[in-house]
Amino acid sequence: MMKKLLSIATLMLVALMLNAQAPSWTAQSTNFVAASRGIRWISIPSSQVVWCTAYDGSGGGADIREFCKTTNGGTNWTATVIPTTQIAATMALSTISAIDANIAYIAAYPTAGTVQGVFKTTNGGANWVNTSTGTFTNTSSFINNCGFWDADNGIAQGDAWGPGGTTQLFELYTTTNAGANWAVVTDANQPYAINAEDGWTTSFFNATFAGNKCAWFGTNKGRIFHTTNGGINWSVASSTFADCAGSIAFTDQNNGVAICINGTSGAYLGFSRTTDGGAHWAAETTTGTIYKASVCAVPGHLGWYVRTGSDPNLTTEQGSQISFDYGVSWTEIDNSVQHTEVSFLDRDNGFSGGFSGAGTGIYKFVPGSVGIDFNSIEKNELNVYPNPCTGNFSLINAENSVVNIYNTTGSLVYSAKIGNNKSFSIDLSKQAKGMYIVTVQNSKGTKTQKLSIN
Secondary structure, eight states, rough: HHHHHHHHHHHHHHHHHHHHHOSSEEEEEEEOOSTEEEEEEEEEESSOOEEEEHHHHHHHSSOOOOEEEEESSSSOEEOOOOOOOOSSSTEEEEEEESSSOOOOOEEESSSSOOOEEEEEESTTOOOOOOEETTTTSTTTTEEEEEEEEESOOOOEEEEEEEESSGOOEEEEESSSSSTSSSEEOOOSSSSOOOTTTOOOEEEEEEEEEEEEEEEEEEEEEEEEEEEESTTOOEEEESSSSOOOSSSEEESSSEEEEEEOOOTOOOOOEEEEEESSSSSEEEOOOSSSSOOOOOOETTSSSTTTEEEEOOOTTGGEEEEEEEEETTTSSSSSEEEOOOOOEEEETTEEEEEEEEHHHHTTEEEEEEEOOSSSSHHHHTTTOOOEEESSSSSEEEEESSSSSEEEETTTTOOEEEEEEEEEESEEEEEOTTTTTTEEEEEEEEETTTEEEEEEEE
16 A cells, blocks of 8 residues: 555656746846847846846847836836937947836946936936036046946946056046935046056946945956945956956855956957956856856855856857856756846846847746755755756756666666766756656765656
């Protein structure tokens, strides 16, 4: 009788696993009137409120002043074209920093002329006003990004300019009163720029860690500037690559990553990591597919990053991945979907950008009922992802172990030694569909997990 009950329980478990859903993304319509509006930047102040700036992703290169917003967690999105009476037709939008459903700041850069600045809305995006009048007025000025840590404290980051040589400075400003006043960062508080060194739009990240207002930005000389006191003082270090036009993300004040690309050609240069807040960076060697569109941390979960790819010319570089070990190894979430910018509020609230079209334009993260078992990862338990799978999967939290995989007849179908890898990829695509038993053994004991290959 007991054996029969166990068999029924096992069959029920198998059925549940086969019908469960792995983590994924759900497409949502951004509702832009024009097609192929790409998402450039995402700001998520709460689980219900998300703001995004857009760009022309049609290939035409049009300069646009459009954004979209949701106030109900992505169920509905409203797209808006900012009137030229508020932000001139000679400007385009870079980063957006939202405080809530009503207040947000946008860095609007010049596409012609010199009109630019940090624009603020206090009524949900209906009206925008330049808060930074009197800044970025030099003929060489160019604002790249802005970021706010809270309703009052923020920074604006522009290109470097000056007489040339070693006397060029990045145009940096700070505000402590919600943009009512902006203070320039002088040469006493920031390193000089290299000759012809400039920043890049969206090569920027800011966050508050342990009460410290931190920010980082990359340059066309491969350097990354950083501050830990609200932009008052800045330091700089080499990313180890010749250019750093890509995405930057930090999981805490010390640990961060940067996707380094050539800002002119878009060519991927490498992936860099730091463990000391950006005082030093080191190139990280990763295997498998490398997505280069964007990377973000998952707040509240140290060492977790999500990385996206949107290369229009290579379908193998379209998709998304997640890392649980500070960017050392990556597990695929999906592929063949163009994901642009990505941002997470926490592990359950994340969005990645796409391109506007029928029923799409942005993607909301769906944790799923199985697959990545977030709770087991946090407890440092063995996790198999995705599960069910088609034969390719990863073992998470299986470092310094021996893994053996058996079929239902008890025959060994796979065996390997795992080094100090938080995530380890396995290919069983040539095995028959069905249930398998995964055992991982190390000095701490043996862990067992069921695996379903569909």
